[in-house]
Amino acid sequence: MDALADRSLGRLLEEVAAKTPSPGGGSSSAIVCALAAGLVQMTAAFAHGKDGERPAEVHARAEQLRGQALALAQQDLGAYSAVLEALRLPEDMPGRAEQVDAALSDATDTPLAIARTAGEVATLAGEMARTSNVHLHGDALAAGLLADGACRAALQLVVLNLTDRPDDPRLEEARALGRRPWMAALSTTRDV
Numbered sequence: 001m002d003a004l005a006d007r008s009l010g011r012l013l014e015e016v017a018a019k020t021p022s023p024g025g026g027s028s029s030a031i032v033c034a035l036a037a038g039l040v041q042m043t044a045a046f047a048h049g050k051d052g053e054r055p056a057e058v059h060a061r062a063e064q065l066r067g068q069a070l071a072l073a074q075q076d077l078g079a080y081s082a083v084l085e086a087l088r089l090p091e092d093m094p095g096r097a098e099q100v101d102a103a104l105s106d107a108t109d110t111p112l113a114i115a116r117t118a119g120e121v122a123t124l125a126g127e128m129a130r131t132s133n134v135h136l137h138g139d140a141l142a143a144g145l146l147a148d149g150a151c152r153a154a155l156q157l158v159v160l161n162l163t164d165r166p167d168d169p170r171l172e173e174a175r176a177l178g179r180r181p182w183m184a185a186l187s188t189t190r191d192v
Contacts, residue, residue: 004031004077005070021084022077026111026157030073033118033150037066039143040121043128043136054131058124065121072114079110083161104161105168111157112170115177118154122147122180148180 004012004027012031016023040062047055082103089096125144132140158174165171 003070004073005034021080023073024076024080025153026076026079026114027073029111029118029150029153029157030069030076030114032146032153033114033121034066034069034073036118036125036143036147036150037062037069037121039139039146040124040128041066043132043140043143044124046136047128047132058128062121062124065117065124069114069117069121072110072117076110076114079107083107101164105165108158108161108168108170111154111161112174115151115154115158115174118147118151119177119180122151151177151180 004023007015012023016028041059044055044059044062047058083100086096086099086103089099122144125140125147129137129140129144155174155178158170162168162171162174
């Protein structure tokens with residue numbers, strides 16, 4: 001099977017809409033994050049050479065994050081499969097609850113990584129919104145808002161997976177990411 005990144009947009013949208021468990025919310029969040037990173041790259045590319053080395057650094061990091069987001073989208077395709085297998089076990093089977101809990105815990109790492117990646121993309125987008133060409137301000141804002149949405153969606157998956165693990169340290173990390181410090185950089189958005 002070909003990678004998500006190699007599929008046409010139309011085909012990917014059909015697959016997301018299909019009556020199958022994946023690609024689902026995690027992969028979709030990661031793809032949105034990759035789109036946001038691409039927008040950050042574009043805004044940084046136009047600033048390159050005008051504002052010292054920083055735009056080139058932002059461009060390079062956004063490119064890495066875009067690749068990372070696409071890899072996480074692919075990884076997420078199988079992240080929830082163990083949960084689905086555990087949920088299919090007979091409810092009265094000894095050890096079923098523990099298997100479901102373990103599978104949910106394992107399935108948490110990918111959306112948490114997506115949220116981390118999206119948070120970094122949003123931070124870079126905020127920087128580009130403050131410093132890039134005024135004609136690219138809207139693109140930088142769009143990148144930040146898309147990355148923020150991807151982060152929030154992925155964080156919801158983390159919280160849902162850890163519902164029965166209130167003391168899991170990943171929840172504290174999710175809460176910290178959920179405070180979205182990058183939104184201050186996007187405060188120039190206009191209410192619509």
